Amino acid sequence: MKPIGEMAVAELGAYVASHLRGRDIDVVLSGGSCVSIYSRGKCVSMGLDLVNTRFAKRKRIREAMAEIGFQEQGRSFTHQDTGFLVEFPAGPLAVGQEPVQRVDELTLPTGTLRIISATDCVKDRLASYYHWDDRQCLAQAVLVVQANDVDLGEIEQWSDREGKGEEFRRIEEKLART
Amino acid sequence: MLEPILGSTSRERVLVFILARKEGYARGIAKFFGVSLDPIQKQLEKLESGGVLVSRAAGRTRLYELNPRHPFVRELRSLLEKALSFYPADERERLVMNRRRPRRRGKPL
Numbered sequence: 001m002k003p004i005g006e007m008a009v010a011e012l013g014a015y016v017a018s019h020l021r022g023r024d025i026d027v028v029l030s031g032g033s034c035v036s037i038y039s040r041g042k043c044v045s046m047g048l049d050l051v052n053t054r055f056a057k058r059k060r061i062r063e064a065m066a067e068i069g070f071q072e073q074g075r076s077f078t079h080q081d082t083g084f085l086v087e088f089p090a091g092p093l094a095v096g097q098e099p100v101q102r103v104d105e106l107t108l109p110t111g112t113l114r115i116i117s118a119t120d121c122v123k124d125r126l127a128s129y130y131h132w133d134d135r136q137c138l139a140q141a142v143l144v145v146q147a148n149d150v151d152l153g154e155i156e157q158w159s160d161r162e163g164k165g166e167e168f169r170r171i172e173e174k175l176a177r178t
Numbered sequence: 179m180l181e182p183i184l185g186s187t188s189r190e191r192v193l194v195f196i197l198a199r200k201e202g203y204a205r206g207i208a209k210f211f212g213v214s215l216d217p218i219q220k221q222l223e224k225l226e227s228g229g230v231l232v233s234r235a236a237g238r239t240r241l242y243e244l245n246p247r248h249p250f251v252r253e254l255r256s257l258l259e260k261a262l263s264f265y266p267a268d269e270r271e272r273l274v275m276n277r278r279r280p281r282r283r284g285k286p287l
Binding site: 075089090092094096098099131132 | 228252
């Protein structure tokens with residue numbers, strides 16, 4: 001298998017997630033590294049947020065990560081051969097106020113990565129834009145829409161349920177014209 | 179009041195303070211309740227680590243607020259608001275009625 005130091009973000013995510021699954025720890029990739037994957041690398045993230053969906057104890061995660069050479073440093077796990085940081089945000093797996101209903105799978109030579117869908121990735125970025133006016137996240141949402149078959153109707157309905165329908169309609173053109 | 183539910187008086191203090199004031203920092207919360215800094219600091223860190231709070235630096239101070247992206251934030255607000263309504267009137271007023279408008283530097287009180 002490819003050495004850890006040569007793995008791209010999705011490959012490393014798949015490698016770590018598959019190893020954890022073998023230890024009965026279920027994780028789903030969320031956050032900025034999904035943008036990296038769905039934008040085909042147009043946006044680079046060095047942090048992998050693997051949401052700990054079944055609330056495995058930190059001690060079990062620490063032990064499983066140590067088996068593949070990752071050391072705990074504060075909230076993150078680092079490996080001497082790669083610059084990527086791995087974090088395990090607390091569950092539940094959600095976009096805004098709602099649970100994630102559909103999880104996709106990427107099968108790569110390094111393993112299988114469970115990842116939020118491109119549509120949920122856009123919602124995840126828009127949640128940060130809506131709540132913190134984070135323009136970087138809006139730009140990332142646009143990148144994901146440009147490169148994927150994203151359900152904008154579902155995103156509009158979700159925005160309405162989040163109480164952010166007006167905000168969505170202000171940016172809809174920016175998303176739709178891509 | 180919420181200690182049986184939240185499992186910690188310090189956690190309740192942190193959450194109720196942040197609900198009432200919108201944001202808070204460890205020393206300010208500890209001073210308000212007249213308690214030591216350490217348990218308040220620990221609860222802020224635990225709540226942030228669990229995604230319930232988010233923080234940002236303001237100068238040398240770390241300010242915490244409820245994470246608007248947490249899936250239970252609406253329900254948590256409701257619970258805390260209800261708890262706050264049961265607080266003694268003087269304590270509730272002290273929590274809520276703090277000055278929030280700006281004050282120009284050097285302006286006399």
